[in-house]
Amino acid sequence: MAYIYKKGKKWAFRAYMGTDPITGKEIKKSKSGFLTQKDAKLAAALFERQFNDGEYIQPSKFIFDDLCKDWEKHYSQDAxxxxxxxxxxxxxxxxxxxxxxxxxxxxxxxxxxxxxxxxxxxxxxxxxxxxxxxxxxxxxxxxLNLIKETPTKGIKLPKKKKTVSDLENDNSINQKFLEKEELEEFLSVAKNEGLEGDLLAFTMLAYTGLRIGEMVALKWSDIDYEKQTLRVIKTYYNPTNNKLNYTLLTPKTEGSIRTITIDPLLIDLLRLHEQEQEVVKRENKPFYKDNDFIFATNEGYPKTIKHLSIRMQRLLKKTSIKKAVTPHSFRHTHTSLLIEANVHIKEIQERLGHSDINTTMDIYAHMTKNIKKEASNKFSNLMKDLSKNLID
The missing domain is CATH 1.10.150.130 (Tyrosine recombinase, N-terminal domain)
Structure with missing residues (x-):
């Protein structure tokens, strides 16, 4: 039971909070400044109810910056x-x-x-x-019982409204991937004017839907020529783009760990690349660091993502393609072509390594022109008799 007392001209309360396990001394909560005895009693009753129900939060001056640093140490243990x-x-x-x-x-x-x-x-x-x-x-x-409720709960995240003009000029859907004809043009340029490894790298991205970090991390031990499969069990991480300071991490999610079947074309390109790489290893033997990487530099280190992005931009300039595509666009391209080939969405999810099918569904919206045209043709055929009657 809280003790209510007068402090000067105002009222206060003192309540028992248990015993300090270290010092053995009683812990008490005091608060003053109430205008009436009734106000002090109500405040004391509220405190005791919160304390007994485990809802009371001890006042703290712990600042947000220090909280973030503390959280980072905790988060880094598993992330x-x-x-x-x-x-x-x-x-x-x-x-x-x-x-x-x-x-x-x-x-x-x-x-x-x-x-x-x-x-x-x-x-x-x-x-x-x-x-x-x-x-x-x-x-x-x-x-940690530093706060009772999170101020982030129930927050409304603003969504930018698009104007009619924005919608008329919005080509973002088409900009996310290459159409089949555009892919053919790009890979033809890669074959005829690409530098070492370009054709294999961009064919690999387009024919598998791998994330570029997954592709760069590939080793020859991940390829099974006999079964014509490719295993994804790691991803490349290098925020500084220094070829020496890379890290191999586990894939993005559990669903990203997968083995996929690859096209015979890729098998042929991989065999050819392996032979060429053996020549590079022999010529650069004194300083070649062989860690079994498929997409390796002349010193054996995995190629950086920035390096491949630069190579891609070089090839794009030699094509008629005007889209602002990136290496990740090949993943969207692969998805759209799978959709065009009527592959079931569950199979697409497993091939891309999406743990959440909603992620696959979001990309599913990026239809190719051929699919849109096919939908229109199907509707026209369905309504053919009615349309004919309307004209006659």
């Missing part, structure tokens, strides 16, 4: 280096706003205002990344 780096980059924007603010003083309104402010500077996807990272930090604070 990949690449994931931690992405989270830290996203959190910088919130730290800039709340870095020195005590965690308990960051409320929902203040956080919503910051999200609204950042939405004017960054894309919807990036805002979502910032929010999800911040939410993880506040949930960590909640698990």
């Amino acid at each position: 990949k280096e690449s994931s931690l780096r992405a989270r830290k980059i996203a959190l910088k924007h919130i730290i800039n706003e709340f870095g020195k603010t005590p965690v308990q003083k960051i409320n929902k309104k203040a956080y919503q205002d910051v999200i609204d402010k950042l939405s004017n500077k960054f894309s919807t996807n990036y805002i979502s990344s910032i929010h999800s990272s911040t939410n993880m930090v506040f949930e960590y604070a909640q698990s």
Whole structure:
């Protein structure tokens, strides 16, 4: 039972909170400044109810910046280096706003205002990344009983509205992948004017749908010529693009660990590349570091993603393709061609290594012109008799 007493002209309460396990002394909660005895009693009753129900949060001056540092140590125990780096980059924007603010003083309104402010500077996807990272930090604070509720809960993430003009000029869907004819043109240029390894690299991306990090990490031990399969069990990580400072990580998700069947064309290109690589190894034997990488430099190190991106841009300039595509566009290209070939969406999910079928469904929307035309033709055939009657 709390003790209610008068302190000067105002009222106060003192309540028992147990015993300190280290010192053995009683822990008490005191609060003063109440205008009436009744106010003090109500406040004391509220405190005791919260304390007994485990809902009471001890006041703390722990600031947001320190919370993020503490969370990073905790998160890094299980997270990949690449994931931690992405989270830290996203959190910088919130730290800039709340870095020195005590965690308990960051409320929902203040956080919503910051999200609204950042939405004017960054894309919807990036805002979502910032929010999800911040939410993880506040949930960590909640698990430590630093806060009762997370200020990130129930926040509305702004969505940028498109105007009619935006929709008329929006070619983003078509820009995400190459049409079959465009892919044929690009690979023909890679064959005739590409540099060492270009044809294999970009054919591999287009014919398998691998993430570029998965492809760069491939080793010869991942290829089974007899079964014509390719195994994905690692991914390449190198944020500095220094060929010596790379790391091999486990794939993005559990679903990303997979073995897929590959086209006979790729088998032929791989055999040819293996023979050419053996020549390079012999010629550069004194300084060749052989770690079994398929896409290796003349010194044996895996090629960087930046290196392959530069090679891709070089080839694009020699084509009639005007799209702002990237190496990841080949993954979308592979998906769209699988859809055009009427491959079941579950098979597409497994081949691409998506643990969540919703991810596959999102890409499923990126239809090729041929599919759209086919849909139109099917509708025309279905309505042929009715259409004929309308004209006659």
